[in-house]
Amino acid sequence: MVKVSVQQEENRVQTSLKTIAFDVNGMKCAGCVKAVERQLQQHQGVISACVNLITEVAVVEYEAETIKPEKLAQKLTQTGFPTQLRTQTESVTEVVDKTAIKRKQQQQQQFWQLITAATLLFFSTIGHFHHLGLPAIPLLSNIWFHFGLATLALLIPGRSLLIDGWRSLWHKMPNMNTLVGLGTVSAYVASCIALFLPQLGWECFFDEPVMLLGFIFLGRTLEARAKHRASSALESLIALQPRIARLIGKQDSGTMGIEIPVEQVKLGEWLKVLPGEKIPVDGKIIAGTTTVDESMLTGEAIPLVKQPGEPVYGATINQTDVITLQVTRTGKATTLAQIIKLVEQAQTRKAPVQKLADTVAGYFAYGVITVASLTFLFWYLIGTQLYPEVLVTTSHTLGHHMVMTTSPLLLSLKLAIAVLVIACPCALGLATPTAILVGTSLGAERGILIKGGDVLEKVHQLNTIVFDKTGTLTQGCLQVTDCLTFGDLSSEALLQLAASVESASNHPLATAILAFAHQQELSLLKPTDIINQPGLGISAIVAGTRVYLGNDDWLSKNGIEISYEVATEVEKLFTQGKTVVYLAKEAQLLGLLALKDSLRPLAKQTIANLHKLGLEIIMLTGDRQEVAQKIATQLGIERVIAQVKPNEKAAVIKSLQSEKPNQIIAMVGDGINDAPALAQADLGITLQGSTDVALQAADLVLMSGNLWDLVEAIALSRSTVNKIKQNLIWALAYNVFAIPVAAGLLLPSFGLMLSPVVAAIAMASSSLLVVSNSLLLRNSHSRQNSLLG
Numbered sequence: 001m002v003k004v005s006v007q008q009e010e011n012r013v014q015t016s017l018k019t020i021a022f023d024v025n026g027m028k029c030a031g032c033v034k035a036v037e038r039q040l041q042q043h044q045g046v047i048s049a050c051v052n053l054i055t056e057v058a059v060v061e062y063e064a065e066t067i068k069p070e071k072l073a074q075k076l077t078q079t080g081f082p083t084q085l086r087t088q089t090e091s092v093t094e095v096v097d098k099t100a101i102k103r104k105q106q107q108q109q110q111f112w113q114l115i116t117a118a119t120l121l122f123f124s125t126i127g128h129f130h131h132l133g134l135p136a137i138p139l140l141s142n143i144w145f146h147f148g149l150a151t152l153a154l155l156i157p158g159r160s161l162l163i164d165g166w167r168s169l170w171h172k173m174p175n176m177n178t179l180v181g182l183g184t185v186s187a188y189v190a191s192c193i194a195l196f197l198p199q200l201g202w203e204c205f206f207d208e209p210v211m212l213l214g215f216i217f218l219g220r221t222l223e224a225r226a227k228h229r230a231s232s233a234l235e236s237l238i239a240l241q242p243r244i245a246r247l248i249g250k251q252d253s254g255t256m257g258i259e260i261p262v263e264q265v266k267l268g269e270w271l272k273v274l275p276g277e278k279i280p281v282d283g284k285i286i287a288g289t290t291t292v293d294e295s296m297l298t299g300e301a302i303p304l305v306k307q308p309g310e311p312v313y314g315a316t317i318n319q320t321d322v323i324t325l326q327v328t329r330t331g332k333a334t335t336l337a338q339i340i341k342l343v344e345q346a347q348t349r350k351a352p353v354q355k356l357a358d359t360v361a362g363y364f365a366y367g368v369i370t371v372a373s374l375t376f377l378f379w380y381l382i383g384t385q386l387y388p389e390v391l392v393t394t395s396h397t398l399g400h401h402m403v404m405t406t407s408p409l410l411l412s413l414k415l416a417i418a419v420l421v422i423a424c425p426c427a428l429g430l431a432t433p434t435a436i437l438v439g440t441s442l443g444a445e446r447g448i449l450i451k452g453g454d455v456l457e458k459v460h461q462l463n464t465i466v467f468d469k470t471g472t473l474t475q476g477c478l479q480v481t482d483c484l485t486f487g488d489l490s491s492e493a494l495l496q497l498a499a500s501v502e503s504a505s506n507h508p509l510a511t512a513i514l515a516f517a518h519q520q521e522l523s524l525l526k527p528t529d530i531i532n533q534p535g536l537g538i539s540a541i542v543a544g545t546r547v548y549l550g551n552d553d554w555l556s557k558n559g560i561e562i563s564y565e566v567a568t569e570v571e572k573l574f575t576q577g578k579t580v581v582y583l584a585k586e587a588q589l590l591g592l593l594a595l596k597d598s599l600r601p602l603a604k605q606t607i608a609n610l611h612k613l614g615l616e617i618i619m620l621t622g623d624r625q626e627v628a629q630k631i632a633t634q635l636g637i638e639r640v641i642a643q644v645k646p647n648e649k650a651a652v653i654k655s656l657q658s659e660k661p662n663q664i665i666a667m668v669g670d671g672i673n674d675a676p677a678l679a680q681a682d683l684g685i686t687l688q689g690s691t692d693v694a695l696q697a698a699d700l701v702l703m704s705g706n707l708w709d710l711v712e713a714i715a716l717s718r719s720t721v722n723k724i725k726q727n728l729i730w731a732l733a734y735n736v737f738a739i740p741v742a743a744g745l746l747l748p749s750f751g752l753m754l755s756p757v758v759a760a761i762a763m764a765s766s767s768l769l770v771v772s773n774s775l776l777l778r779n780s781h782s783r784q785n786s787l788l789g
Helices: 002-016 030-041 069-078 092-126 143-155 159-170 176-196 207-239 335-348 352-386 408-422 425-445 453-460 469-473 491-502 508-519 552-557 564-575 603-612 625-635 646-659 675-680 692-697 708-742 756-782 784-788
Strands: 017-024 046-052 057-063 083-085 244-248 258-261 270-273 282-287 290-293 304-306 323-329 392-397 400-405 448-450 462-468 479-485 528-533 537-542 545-550 579-585 588-596 616-620 639-641 664-669 683-686 700-702
Touching: 017 069, 030 046, 030 057, 030 069, 030 352, 030 425, 057 069, 069 083, 092 143, 092 207, 143 159, 143 176, 143 207, 159 176, 176 207, 176 352, 176 408, 176 756, 207 408, 207 756, 335 425, 335 448, 352 408, 352 425, 352 453, 352 708, 408 708, 408 756, 425 448, 425 453, 425 708, 425 756, 448 453, 448 708, 453 462, 453 683, 453 708, 462 469, 462 646, 469 616, 469 625, 469 664, 479 491, 479 508, 491 508, 491 537, 491 545, 491 579, 491 588, 508 579, 508 588, 545 552, 552 579, 564 579, 564 588, 564 625, 603 616, 603 625, 603 708, 616 625, 616 646, 625 639, 646 664, 646 675, 664 675, 675 683, 700 708, 708 756
Parallel strands: 462 616, 462 664, 616 639, 664 683, 683 700
Antiparallel strands: 017 057, 017 083, 046 057, 244 258, 244 270, 270 323, 282 323, 290 304, 392 400, 448 700, 479 588, 528 537, 537 545, 545 579, 579 588
16 A cells, blocks of 8 residues: 555656746856756755756746746846746747847847947046057046046946846855956955055056956957857747748638738648748648748758648748648647757757756856955965065066056955956856757758757767668668469459458558559458557458468468478568568468568668768668568668567667667667657667657657768767867866966966956957857868768
């Protein structure tokens, strides 16, 4: 009873778990990401929280009975991260409009911040022209004027930065704004003390906070533009959704219909689409034959011919003729909407290396504040005593020789400020998500759906690929090649009997036999008392007699023998790569049908290139060993696992995982019959991306069904992971090198000291370099041949 109760409780918890997405604003660096995740996970009832810095989206799994999502959003907003729930009912068009408005507001805010800071920076700079030997401008050279500029810089463009930095520090979540705020305020306060207490003999450096903010905002504006370019591919995908549909009555196909918003279209209604227009929603063609450009879904540039009864997808382009379609999917159920959802989810799912980077960044600000404090104390108490020469600087400007001295306090303060400003958690936080954003968006453009950073890492580490044969390596479209009889029955009668039995099945073999019978214009008999055994065959009563159709194991199971002469004939068919289906009535073997499948285009080239990439290839099939080996030889595949029943495929994958415990094993299948095997594999890959099962079961979806896209997907994944590594190496190396230099490491030996302004330029450049390097992924991936090596 206890076990049952525990199980019931587990089931209850599972059914109460829900997932919600939030739009989170105000995040500036990876420290913010970790802070938001920590804030969310502190709430009882929150199972997991995953936050993306670039897309500004948080995905939370929670117990619906324990906590309300509105409470989570309210709490985050109170801690300085304005948060809104993403409603499940939002249409694609509403998402497009919302994204555009948000983007415009951000750009306007950044523009005015930058203009204000640049204006203050301009006046501050020309106010120091007299240091270059140029004539002094009375007002602009006055120290009170520079005091006013610095005050305005902090109160106008820097106000939001300082408030956010202080709020984050108050809530024990220091971020990039905290570090910059501490630096600028320290410089401003020290300069004010020097100004109002001249007897101390301190130096005023009001230009420091002005220049700091100017370069910080310049860097963030450029960084925001680069981030926008990184996310533009997904936004372009979202914007593909048409806004208008032509609604017609089912009896009025000759009219042009009325235009209505696409959100108002209902299932089952009829729509008319003119040449050159986008197809509004997913549907089935009722009337008209046309060509459709599906490149936005599949990446394939060649238009497809579409005839009545065939499916069409929303946002694809009707090219040649007028068509009438019946709506099969609307809103968030359309293929485009599912793709957008999958790409968004992929960009939220973190690679393991990103989780580590976010954890480091979460404590980064504390570490930097500690280093800055130690820097100040060292130089103020020890450094200036050991190296008194660092207090004296000499400059030569336009023939003027100037010797300047500074106090230990001011030197120590400047070095501490430089440490605060030069440290860049942003570069560390942007290293992984920007590369994943570009990689997944680029894949979506080409009909390759990569479901997250964790998938990218698995693809990068891939060792073995297991291919299902039928429908994956082959076309999956079998054709009857031979119809042999072993008695008085004619070949037409044999085919009619076989097709009659198979009319109760949807197996690929049944489809091929029925199609061949239809070509021969044969009428079918009605089967009854049907017994279907997957992996073996089918039997039914036709015209009062039990008829068996299947493989040799099916015949043996039902007590039907195969003579030596027939077995010899069948061996010849097997060596030709054909699949054999036996037909028997009662205990008598009547004949057989031989069927053959053709290889997918580029299948051989794909396998060859996968071998070049160092991958082991295995073919998995339910066919006999002889048939499977024939196909494998044609493709250059060395290892074949044959005669595997559909329900045994997952077990085979599990066995391979035990055999290769330290390797990543991928399964490539059609996403329907192979769904359990796809789920069992370390990496599930499907070529039939337009089906719901495929989209859900696989980690990597090739929408076009083109096998060569697998090579491109692996190349894209590898190049994306390489970009992540480059970004992380740069971000870590930059901080490891820059912080000690800013702390005065080179000051005693080389007299090299980084001013806070130079530190700000370096910090802004570091973040910009990471984002720009991720954007280069588009250019590097276009050189496909170089990536395959």
